[in-house]
Amino acid sequence: xxxxxxxxxxxxxxxxxxxxxxxxxxxxxxxxxxxxxxxxxxxxxxxxxxxxxxxxxxxxxxxxxxxxxxxxxxxxxxxxxxxxxxxxxxxxxxxxxxxxxxxxxxxxxxxxxxx
Amino acid sequence: xxxxxxxxxxxxxxxxxxxxxxxxxxxxxxxxxxxxxxxxxxxxxxxxxxxxxxxxxxxxxxxxxxxxxxxxxxxxxxxxxxxxxxxxxxxxxxxxxxxxxxxxxxxxxxxxxx
Numbered sequence: 070x071x072x073x074x075x076x077x078x079x080x081x082x083x084x085x086x087x088x089x090x091x092x093x094x095x096x097x098x099x100x101x102x103x104x105x106x107x108x109x110x111x112x113x114x115x116x117x118x119x120x121x122x123x124x125x126x127x128x129x130x131x132x133x134x135x136x137x138x139x140x141x142x143x144x145x146x147x148x149x150x151x152x153x154x155x156x157x158x159x160x161x162x163x164x165x166x167x168x169x170x171x172x173x174x175x176x177x178x179x180x181x182x183x184x
Numbered sequence: 185x186x187x188x189x190x191x192x193x194x195x196x197x198x199x200x201x202x203x204x205x206x207x208x209x210x211x212x213x214x215x216x217x218x219x220x221x222x223x224x225x226x227x228x229x230x231x232x233x234x235x236x237x238x239x240x241x242x243x244x245x246x247x248x249x250x251x252x253x254x255x256x257x258x259x260x261x262x263x264x265x266x267x268x269x270x271x272x273x274x275x276x277x278x279x280x281x282x283x284x285x286x287x288x289x290x291x292x293x294x295x296x297x298x
Contacts, residue, residue: 073227104286104288109290110290111188111271111288111289111290111291112228112271112273112286112288113288114285114286114287117285125285127285128285160227160228162227172230172233173230174230175220175227175228175229175230176227177225177226177227178225178226178227
Protein backbone atom coordinates (compact mmCIF):
# COMPACT_ATOMS: atom_id res chain seq x y z
CA UNK A 70 0.00 0.00 0.00
CA UNK A 71 2.10 2.85 -1.31
CA UNK A 72 1.92 6.20 0.42
CA UNK A 73 1.64 9.59 -1.23
CA UNK A 74 4.10 9.64 -4.10
CA UNK A 75 5.70 12.83 -5.28
CA UNK A 76 8.06 13.21 -8.19
CA UNK A 77 10.56 14.28 -8.90
CA UNK A 78 12.20 14.40 -5.46
CA UNK A 79 14.61 17.07 -6.66
CA UNK A 80 14.12 19.50 -9.53
CA UNK A 81 16.52 22.12 -10.82
CA UNK A 82 15.24 24.80 -13.16
CA UNK A 83 16.79 27.91 -14.65
CA UNK A 84 15.04 31.21 -14.17
CA UNK A 85 12.21 31.57 -16.68
CA UNK A 86 11.64 27.85 -17.17
CA UNK A 87 8.55 25.92 -16.16
CA UNK A 88 8.41 23.49 -13.23
CA UNK A 89 5.91 20.64 -13.02
CA UNK A 90 5.50 18.82 -9.75
CA UNK A 91 3.48 15.62 -9.58
CA UNK A 92 1.58 14.06 -6.72
CA UNK A 93 -0.11 10.67 -6.72
CA UNK A 94 -2.39 10.36 -3.68
CA UNK A 95 -2.76 7.25 -1.61
CA UNK A 96 -5.08 4.64 -3.06
CA UNK A 97 -8.68 5.53 -2.32
CA UNK A 98 -7.89 9.17 -1.53
CA UNK A 99 -9.69 11.80 -3.58
CA UNK A 100 -8.57 14.93 -1.71
CA UNK A 101 -5.19 16.51 -2.39
CA UNK A 102 -3.48 19.47 -0.70
CA UNK A 103 -0.31 21.30 -1.72
CA UNK A 104 1.97 23.09 0.76
CA UNK A 105 5.20 25.04 0.30
CA UNK A 106 8.04 25.12 2.82
CA UNK A 107 10.56 27.90 2.40
CA UNK A 108 13.92 27.73 4.19
CA UNK A 109 13.53 28.65 7.88
CA UNK A 110 9.77 29.02 7.40
CA UNK A 111 6.80 26.87 8.30
CA UNK A 112 4.67 24.99 5.83
CA UNK A 113 2.29 27.30 3.97
CA UNK A 114 -0.99 26.08 2.48
CA UNK A 115 -1.31 26.65 -1.23
CA UNK A 116 -4.29 24.80 -2.69
CA UNK A 117 -6.87 22.10 -1.94
CA UNK A 118 -8.29 19.98 -4.76
CA UNK A 119 -10.69 17.15 -5.27
CA UNK A 120 -10.92 15.19 -8.49
CA UNK A 121 -11.45 17.73 -11.30
CA UNK A 122 -12.24 20.54 -8.84
CA UNK A 123 -10.29 23.26 -7.07
CA UNK A 124 -11.89 23.65 -3.66
CA UNK A 125 -9.65 26.32 -2.11
CA UNK A 126 -6.78 28.13 -3.79
CA UNK A 127 -6.49 30.95 -1.27
CA UNK A 128 -2.80 30.23 -0.68
CA UNK A 129 -1.76 30.21 -4.33
CA UNK A 130 0.18 33.17 -5.71
CA UNK A 131 -2.00 35.03 -8.19
CA UNK A 132 0.40 34.67 -11.09
CA UNK A 133 2.51 31.87 -12.55
CA UNK A 134 1.14 29.13 -10.28
CA UNK A 135 -1.61 26.69 -11.19
CA UNK A 136 -2.80 23.30 -9.98
CA UNK A 137 -4.99 20.54 -11.30
CA UNK A 138 -6.21 17.13 -10.23
CA UNK A 139 -7.64 15.38 -13.29
CA UNK A 140 -10.05 12.48 -13.28
CA UNK A 141 -7.20 10.19 -14.23
CA UNK A 142 -3.59 10.61 -13.23
CA UNK A 143 -1.70 12.56 -10.62
CA UNK A 144 -2.25 16.06 -9.33
CA UNK A 145 0.04 18.59 -10.96
CA UNK A 146 1.41 21.82 -9.50
CA UNK A 147 2.72 23.98 -12.31
CA UNK A 148 4.98 26.99 -11.87
CA UNK A 149 5.59 29.04 -14.98
CA UNK A 150 8.58 31.34 -15.52
CA UNK A 151 10.23 30.32 -12.26
CA UNK A 152 12.20 32.84 -10.21
CA UNK A 153 14.80 32.28 -7.47
CA UNK A 154 12.17 32.97 -4.81
CA UNK A 155 10.27 29.87 -5.91
CA UNK A 156 13.08 27.68 -4.55
CA UNK A 157 11.48 25.65 -1.76
CA UNK A 158 10.23 22.23 -0.77
CA UNK A 159 6.75 21.52 -2.08
CA UNK A 160 4.71 18.94 -0.21
CA UNK A 161 1.56 17.18 -1.23
CA UNK A 162 -0.87 15.54 1.18
CA UNK A 163 -3.92 13.40 0.54
CA UNK A 164 -6.92 12.24 2.55
CA UNK A 165 -9.91 10.01 1.79
CA UNK A 166 -12.48 12.72 2.47
CA UNK A 167 -12.83 16.26 3.71
CA UNK A 168 -13.57 15.53 7.36
CA UNK A 169 -11.38 17.32 9.89
CA UNK A 170 -10.72 14.15 11.85
CA UNK A 171 -9.35 12.39 8.80
CA UNK A 172 -5.62 12.09 8.86
CA UNK A 173 -3.89 13.67 5.88
CA UNK A 174 -0.82 11.76 4.71
CA UNK A 175 2.11 13.75 3.36
CA UNK A 176 4.48 12.80 0.57
CA UNK A 177 8.24 13.13 0.75
CA UNK A 178 8.20 16.44 -1.09
CA UNK A 179 9.79 17.90 -4.19
CA UNK A 180 12.74 20.19 -3.60
CA UNK A 181 12.81 22.83 -6.29
CA UNK A 182 15.98 24.79 -6.88
CA UNK A 183 15.94 27.72 -9.29
CA UNK A 184 19.35 28.72 -10.58
CA UNK B 185 1.65 38.48 13.01
CA UNK B 186 2.11 34.72 13.30
CA UNK B 187 -1.04 32.84 14.20
CA UNK B 188 0.89 29.77 15.40
CA UNK B 189 4.07 30.20 17.44
CA UNK B 190 6.20 27.30 18.60
CA UNK B 191 8.86 27.41 21.30
CA UNK B 192 11.63 26.78 21.76
CA UNK B 193 12.98 26.86 18.19
CA UNK B 194 15.50 24.19 19.13
CA UNK B 195 15.84 21.87 22.12
CA UNK B 196 18.71 19.59 23.04
CA UNK B 197 18.05 16.86 25.57
CA UNK B 198 19.96 13.99 27.04
CA UNK B 199 18.43 10.58 26.61
CA UNK B 200 15.88 10.10 29.38
CA UNK B 201 15.54 13.83 30.10
CA UNK B 202 11.82 14.64 29.86
CA UNK B 203 10.64 18.02 28.57
CA UNK B 204 7.79 19.84 26.82
CA UNK B 205 7.35 21.71 23.57
CA UNK B 206 4.94 24.63 23.37
CA UNK B 207 2.55 25.73 20.63
CA UNK B 208 0.55 28.92 21.16
CA UNK B 209 -2.11 30.00 18.71
CA UNK B 210 -4.32 32.99 18.00
CA UNK B 211 -7.31 32.12 15.82
CA UNK B 212 -10.88 33.28 16.17
CA UNK B 213 -12.20 29.77 16.55
CA UNK B 214 -10.30 26.51 16.73
CA UNK B 215 -11.57 23.56 14.74
CA UNK B 216 -8.58 21.36 15.45
CA UNK B 217 -4.93 21.44 16.50
CA UNK B 218 -2.51 19.02 14.89
CA UNK B 219 0.95 17.77 15.80
CA UNK B 220 3.30 16.36 13.19
CA UNK B 221 6.83 15.00 13.26
CA UNK B 222 9.17 15.80 10.37
CA UNK B 223 12.50 14.08 9.79
CA UNK B 224 15.15 15.76 7.58
CA UNK B 225 14.34 15.43 3.89
CA UNK B 226 10.94 13.86 4.56
CA UNK B 227 7.32 14.89 4.72
CA UNK B 228 5.44 15.53 7.96
CA UNK B 229 4.18 12.46 9.78
CA UNK B 230 0.87 12.81 11.62
CA UNK B 231 0.94 12.37 15.39
CA UNK B 232 -2.21 13.80 17.01
CA UNK B 233 -5.32 15.88 16.53
CA UNK B 234 -6.86 17.74 19.48
CA UNK B 235 -10.25 19.43 19.29
CA UNK B 236 -11.17 21.01 22.62
CA UNK B 237 -9.56 22.46 25.72
CA UNK B 238 -8.73 19.81 28.26
CA UNK B 239 -8.27 17.07 25.71
CA UNK B 240 -5.17 14.87 25.95
CA UNK B 241 -3.76 12.19 23.64
CA UNK B 242 -0.82 9.84 24.08
CA UNK B 243 1.37 7.81 21.79
CA UNK B 244 4.37 5.94 23.19
CA UNK B 245 6.61 8.58 24.85
CA UNK B 246 4.55 11.51 23.55
CA UNK B 247 1.57 13.19 25.17
CA UNK B 248 -0.27 16.16 23.70
CA UNK B 249 -2.49 18.49 25.70
CA UNK B 250 -4.64 21.45 24.72
CA UNK B 251 -5.84 24.63 26.43
CA UNK B 252 -7.77 27.55 24.98
CA UNK B 253 -4.58 29.32 23.90
CA UNK B 254 -1.86 26.72 23.61
CA UNK B 255 -0.87 23.11 23.29
CA UNK B 256 1.98 21.20 24.83
CA UNK B 257 3.78 18.16 23.50
CA UNK B 258 5.30 16.36 26.45
CA UNK B 259 8.15 13.95 25.78
CA UNK B 260 8.82 11.46 28.55
CA UNK B 261 12.22 9.77 28.78
CA UNK B 262 13.14 10.57 25.16
CA UNK B 263 15.39 8.39 23.06
CA UNK B 264 17.75 9.42 20.24
CA UNK B 265 15.21 8.18 17.68
CA UNK B 266 12.81 10.89 18.89
CA UNK B 267 15.14 13.48 17.34
CA UNK B 268 13.16 15.37 14.67
CA UNK B 269 11.36 18.64 14.05
CA UNK B 270 7.94 18.74 15.66
CA UNK B 271 5.33 20.81 13.88
CA UNK B 272 2.14 22.25 15.28
CA UNK B 273 -0.74 23.35 13.04
CA UNK B 274 -4.25 24.70 13.57
CA UNK B 275 -7.39 24.73 11.50
CA UNK B 276 -9.76 27.64 12.01
CA UNK B 277 -13.42 27.07 12.69
CA UNK B 278 -14.54 28.95 9.59
CA UNK B 279 -13.11 26.29 7.28
CA UNK B 280 -15.35 23.68 5.76
CA UNK B 281 -14.20 20.62 7.62
CA UNK B 282 -11.12 19.50 5.75
CA UNK B 283 -7.56 19.30 6.92
CA UNK B 284 -6.66 21.35 3.87
CA UNK B 285 -6.07 24.82 5.16
CA UNK B 286 -3.78 24.10 8.09
CA UNK B 287 -1.78 27.00 9.57
CA UNK B 288 1.61 25.67 10.61
CA UNK B 289 4.13 26.95 13.11
CA UNK B 290 7.84 26.97 12.24
CA UNK B 291 8.52 23.93 14.36
CA UNK B 292 10.77 22.89 17.24
CA UNK B 293 13.91 21.01 16.31
CA UNK B 294 14.53 18.37 18.96
CA UNK B 295 17.89 16.65 19.39
CA UNK B 296 18.23 13.80 21.87
CA UNK B 297 21.78 12.76 22.70
CA UNK B 298 22.61 9.27 23.99
